[in-house]
Amino acid sequence: MNDNLPEARPGLVQRLWRSVQRDPLSPESDRDRMRLVMNNLILHLHPSKVAARTLRFNYTFGLGGLLALLAVIQVVTGVLLMFAYTPSPDSAYQSMLALQTEVPFGQLIRNLHHWSANLMIVAIVLHLLRVFFTGGFASPRQFNWVLGIILLLLVVGANFTGYLLPWDQLAYWAVTVGSSLIGYIPLAGDAITRLLLGGPEVGAATLTNFYGLHVAVIPLTLFAVMSFHLWRVRKDTLTVPRRADEPGDVPVEKVTTIPHLVSRELIFALVMLALIIAWAVVFNAPLEEAANPDHSPNPAKAAWYFMGLQELLLHFHPTFGAIIIPGLALLGLAALPYLEPDMEAQGIWFRSIQGRWIAGISIVIGVLSAALFVGLDEVLLDLPALLPFLPTVISNGWVPLAGILLFLLAYYEGLYRLGATACEARLAIFTLLLAAFFTFTIIGIFFRGEGMALVMPWSVIP
Amino acid sequence: MTEQSVSRRDVLKLGWGLASAAILGEGLLIGLRFLAPRVGEGEFGSVITAGPTDSFIAGSVTPFNEGRFYLVRLEDGGFLALYRRCTHLGCSVPYDATRGEFVCPCHGSAFSIEGRVLNAPAPRPLDMFPVTVQDGQVFVDTGNPVERDVHEAQSVVYA
Ligand code: HEM
Ligand code: HEM
Ligand code: FES
Numbered sequence: 001m002n003d004n005l006p007e008a009r010p011g012l013v014q015r016l017w018r019s020v021q022r023d024p025l026s027p028e029s030d031r032d033r034m035r036l037v038m039n040n041l042i043l044h045l046h047p048s049k050v051a052a053r054t055l056r057f058n059y060t061f062g063l064g065g066l067l068a069l070l071a072v073i074q075v076v077t078g079v080l081l082m083f084a085y086t087p088s089p090d091s092a093y094q095s096m097l098a099l100q101t102e103v104p105f106g107q108l109i110r111n112l113h114h115w116s117a118n119l120m121i122v123a124i125v126l127h128l129l130r131v132f133f134t135g136g137f138a139s140p141r142q143f144n145w146v147l148g149i150i151l152l153l154l155v156v157g158a159n160f161t162g163y164l165l166p167w168d169q170l171a172y173w174a175v176t177v178g179s180s181l182i183g184y185i186p187l188a189g190d191a192i193t194r195l196l197l198g199g200p201e202v203g204a205a206t207l208t209n210f211y212g213l214h215v216a217v218i219p220l221t222l223f224a225v226m227s228f229h230l231w232r233v234r235k236d237t238l239t240v241p242r243r244a245d246e247p248g249d250v251p252v253e254k255v256t257t258i259p260h261l262v263s264r265e266l267i268f269a270l271v272m273l274a275l276i277i278a279w280a281v282v283f284n285a286p287l288e289e290a291a292n293p294d295h296s297p298n299p300a301k302a303a304w305y306f307m308g309l310q311e312l313l314l315h316f317h318p319t320f321g322a323i324i325i326p327g328l329a330l331l332g333l334a335a336l337p338y339l340e341p342d343m344e345a346q347g348i349w350f351r352s353i354q355g356r357w358i359a360g361i362s363i364v365i366g367v368l369s370a371a372l373f374v375g376l377d378e379v380l381l382d383l384p385a386l387l388p389f390l391p392t393v394i395s396n397g398w399v400p401l402a403g404i405l406l407f408l409l410a411y412y413e414g415l416y417r418l419g420a421t422a423c424e425a426r427l428a429i430f431t432l433l434l435a436a437f438f439t440f441t442i443i444g445i446f447f448r449g450e451g452m453a454l455v456m457p458w459s460v461i462p
Numbered sequence: 463m464t465e466q467s468v469s470r471r472d473v474l475k476l477g478w479g480l481a482s483a484a485i486l487g488e489g490l491l492i493g494l495r496f497l498a499p500r501v502g503e504g505e506f507g508s509v510i511t512a513g514p515t516d517s518f519i520a521g522s523v524t525p526f527n528e529g530r531f532y533l534v535r536l537e538d539g540g541f542l543a544l545y546r547r548c549t550h551l552g553c554s555v556p557y558d559a560t561r562g563e564f565v566c567p568c569h570g571s572a573f574s575i576e577g578r579v580l581n582a583p584a585p586r587p588l589d590m591f592p593v594t595v596q597d598g599q600v601f602v603d604t605g606n607p608v609e610r611d612v613h614e615a616q617s618v619v620y621a
Contacts, residue, residue, distance in 0.1 A: 176551070176552045176553065177551045177552060177553065177568060180550075180551040180552035181551065183552075195497065195498065195499065198499040199499050201530075205499060209497075293554065294527050295554060295556075296553040296554045296555075296556075296566075296567045298567030298568075300553055300567055300568040310569075313551070313569065318551070318583065318585060392585060393585075396582070452568070452569050453570070
């Protein structure tokens with residue numbers, strides 16, 4: 001506003017508007033146009049230019065963006081739910097019933113919250129896989145991978161704490177079983193469980209604790225870590241996709257973020273939002289009978305995303321099934337980027353052409369060996385009975401774990417001898433374990449019936 | 463006197479550092495104490511009067527829902543109070559009278575009438591509550607579950 005001519009002073013409304021939006025929204029000169037772009041909030045989130053190739057949908061599949069969208073949906077629907085929900089054992093279930101029958105659009109809002117929470121688990125695992133298989137975790141993005149692991153834990157934590165809130169049979173027993181797992185942590189287990197549950201069993205104090213965690217602690221932490229994660233993505237830029245035979249150092253074509261990236265993001269978000277709402281209109285979130293501490297349903301299953309863990313528990317001593325094996329897996333996951341000091345294959349799906357073969361074979365071996373393990377353990381292999389002189393922690397813990405580690409070591413060595421690079425061999429181990437875990441999850445969901453006996457899927461699904 | 467090896471700045475830095483640590487520590491302590499579970503009086507956790515000894519026939523299992531235990535009377539007349547919480551992952555274990563066993567619906571653990579593990583994955587027998595018999599009445603102290611690695615004959619209480 002330092003024009004020389006004594007121009008007419010802008011009116012109050014105009015001045016107020018300018019205090020909000022400094023640059024004209026319909027720019028007339030190139031300079032105004034440039035300023036509108038450069039001063040835009042969007043460029044706080046995104047770099048001003050991005051590599052054209054990263055815009056291809058079949059590289060990121062929009063998964064990171066989808067996760068951010070889902071987090072926003074959860075906050076909006078979650079805050080609405082808070083107005084209809086009472087966190088006490090006497091009234092929680094009643095308020096859920098009222099929500100579904102009396103509150104206008106109550107069922108829809110609950111469905112949206114429920115299905116988005118589930119979709120979040122699917123999307124976060126797929127995002128992790130995308131990043132892993134394109135080598136997106138290697139230097140300099142190592143720490144951002146670790147932040148991702150923290151996000152993964154927070155999303156699982158949000159799901160676990162939210163699961164209890166409806167206070168139906170499903171909620172009560174899934175949380176009873178889930179929190180008993182924590183009790184197997186050596187030394188501190190009992191103290192932690194008591195603090196979390198606010199007493200010896202799941203009860204009124206547990207509901208208060210979980211509510212506080214669910215609506216305040218976890219969302220605030222999630223958004224803080226998410227901001228950090230997105231900021232690192234902006235600073236490090238995305239890995240650039242390339243074919244397996246392309247060298248990594250060719251110059252990449254860049255395009256401006258506005259409009260090329262933001263328009264794609266907007267359209268993708270709109271399409272996903274429409275799909276999620278359509279799904280939530282058609283499918284209702286389940287609600288069983290009110291929680292009854294006297295009666296565990298049969299079978300009492302955890303939430304579907306814990307089925308892999310539950311399957312482990314059927315085969316291992318709880319200290320191993322609940323603590324040592326998942327702990328090692330998580331630690332390995334977090335340490336992964338630090339084991340690959342410099343990855344030359346960033347941006348190439350599965351590292352190389354050979355890597356694609358190796359990944360495929362590892363999936364097959366992982367699925368078959370997991371299924372075989374479950375089958376064998378069911379009919380033949382009763383280690384505690386075979387080794388009656390050992391405590392079950394050893395016979396049903398250290399012994400099978402050692403067997404599995406030996407198997408993995410042999411697989412790694414075998415691939416290495418056959419000419420795989422160390423990088424591809426690590427890819428193979430990761431893929432095999434993952435395939436095995438997915439197989440466990442599928443078995444847990446579809447093949448476990450009453451008393452957790454192995455049955456055919458058609459007798460599990462009601 | 464040697465050189466002043468510690469400058470005023472260092473002392474101040476140390477002071478501020480200690481003060482910050484103290485504040486953090488206090489905050490943590492207050493937070494933990496604030497969040498610590500409070501034990502409610504009465505209900506589950508008190509001593510429960512189960513009833514006169516002769517109202518429990520030999521070889522019977524009587525559930526006490528509010529006390530969360532089963533009062534077991536063995537064939538030889540001995541009493542045991544078993545916490546109904548599965549030692550595997552905490553499900554409520556029902557008594558299967560036809561099999562004469564406790565069978566957990568969650569992951570299929572089975573326990574004998576004394577609480578011994580008949581079928582994994584449960585890692586130890588059902589926990590017990592101390593039983594006392596006084597003036598022909600059975601009392602069960604639900605405040606102190608007793609964990610055990612094996613069932614021992616001397617934990618059975620006789621009238
Ligand atoms: C709420 C959860 C998460 C959100 C909102 C999120 C968001 C994003 C976004 C928007 C991107 C940009 C590109 C893309 O969409 O792929 C990204 C990249 C990335 N994410 Fe996530 N993410 C989340 C969870 C995770 C997890 C669980 C991991 C791994 C364990 C992870 C690791 C990474 C890494 C390493 C990159 C950079 C990849 C590259 O440069 O190719 N993120 N994230
Ligand atoms: C990552 C974010 C979140 C996830 C994964 C998540 C997950 C869940 C899940 C799985 C449930 C149980 C829903 C059901 O089956 O009925 C739930 C319930 C609930 N959530 Fe969230 N939530 C998230 C964020 C929030 C936020 C930010 C709030 C509020 C500030 C919130 C408030 C609630 C309330 C009040 C309920 C109880 C009502 C109900 O069960 O439908 N949630 N949440
Ligand atoms: S809780 Fe009883 S067998 Fe797992």
